[in-house]
Amino acid sequence: MIEIDGITKRYDGTAVVDNVTMTIAPRTVTVIVGTSGSGKTTLLRMINRLVEPSAGAIRLDGDDNRSMPGYELRRRIGYAIQGHGLFPHRTVAQNIATVPVLLGWDKARIDAKVAELLALFQLDPAIFAARFPHELSGGQQQRVGVARALAAEPKVLLMDEPFGALDPIIRAKAQADLLDIQKLLKTTIVLVTHDMDEAFHLADKIAVMDKGELVQYGTPAELVTNPATEFVQTLIGASERPFRLLSIETAGQAVEPGTADGQPVDAATSQRDVLSELLWTGRDALPVAAADGTLLGKVTLEGLARRAARPQ
């Protein structure tokens, strides 16, 4: 659990993060959004003390994050940034091993961890372990950056626009992989992004920053149905609201009994994507199948329309 308690950062008297209080539940994904310069990065960097706050406190599982030297704190918290920041003079394996080496793990344990992470991020160790970062594609570099952040098995992973430099297709894949890995490792993730689609796709909770203040902190559905300010409304996009609601839940959550014609959609597909498929194929229902192929029922146009409507 991360408790951010009245945290403020002032530069030359101006508060760029202003008295922010929020509690982040363990094993969840929290996404911080807001316009450029709203203080997202500064807030994130105060969690691992790359920036020291002017006032307030941050507690990790109850312990003040100032109870140990900054560098020791940072070895316990994963940190991944835009442009990955891989060490260009070190191989992929050495990059991933950075924090374990700092922590003094023995070689066998480090090697096992590197192999495990490379496999987890779908990078064949035989090919990639000995490569240098400039011998990788942007998507591969980004995966190595996240693998490095996770190498010392941190409970908390901070990510600052980690997918900002990726093309849309690779980005979608990276997001899906991140969710899978988060479920597997049960890491608490705090992620900063500009991309509202990304926020809605990834977040258990979204924190909206505006001029240094936290203007709303809630689930994606709460933000859509009950925006705290005009700014939140604008950020979400008024015309996007029904689609945002649908993008939060999966087909599996909208299943109705019965059968329908056509190629079944996977239960994990977002309702938004199912709606798109229904509209495009001109159908009013599609069958839904579990990952193992068993049919669960159907999703209907009417059912989705009901779910996309403003809650009464």
Place this chain on the structure above:
Amino acid sequence: MRAWLPSLLRAALLAFLLAFLVSPGWFEPLLKPLVQDNAPAIYNQGSLLTLTLLHLRTVAIATIAAIVIAVTLAILVTRPFGAEFLPLSRSLVNVGQTFPPVAVLALAVPALGFGEKPTLVALFLYGLLPIFENTLTGLTTLPPSVMEAARGAGMTDRQRLFKVEVPLAMPVILAGIRLSVVISLATATIGSTVAAKTLGEVIIAGLQSNNIAFVLQGGLIVGALAVLIYDGLSAIEAAMARRAGL
């Protein structure tokens, strides 16, 4: 041009230089036309090989001292606590470079006597600037995202310096060292005006006795050394830069 041609030329130059130093007599016919009938064509007041080794030794000592001081200084002034000394150390090192080595020799002789010592001082001062400036450039132009990642991973200041900053700046630092070495190789010859044992002795002997062959062989040996050392250091630098993915 074929890729092996430069290497071949370098190997030929090295072989030629070694042959000349070990057995200068072989080359007498080549230089004979440059001198009057009875004058010697090959330097005869000492071994060319010994002078070359002493020349290299003088340059090596001065360069190593310049590396230690310039790199240390550049590291100190790029740390937060040393930042305010940056302008001061820059001007000091610049003065070292603009002060003519001949003047340094003239000033150093009364204090240190004749011989190698004043030459070392002059070369040391003259060699500081390229190394200092390059180290400074290397350490202040590191990719911000890499530095951020190094801090974010929990490296201490010292770990960042030795594991990230210095290795990444190394190609640029080496370029400064290379420049400094080449300047020193040429400048060291004037050390012989204050009786330092360098290849300058051959050139000065030639000037005094109006013997063009002496001047030429002294100059050519220094030139060949400079080219070979420059190339060797360039190759090391390129290999490091490749490794660092720069």
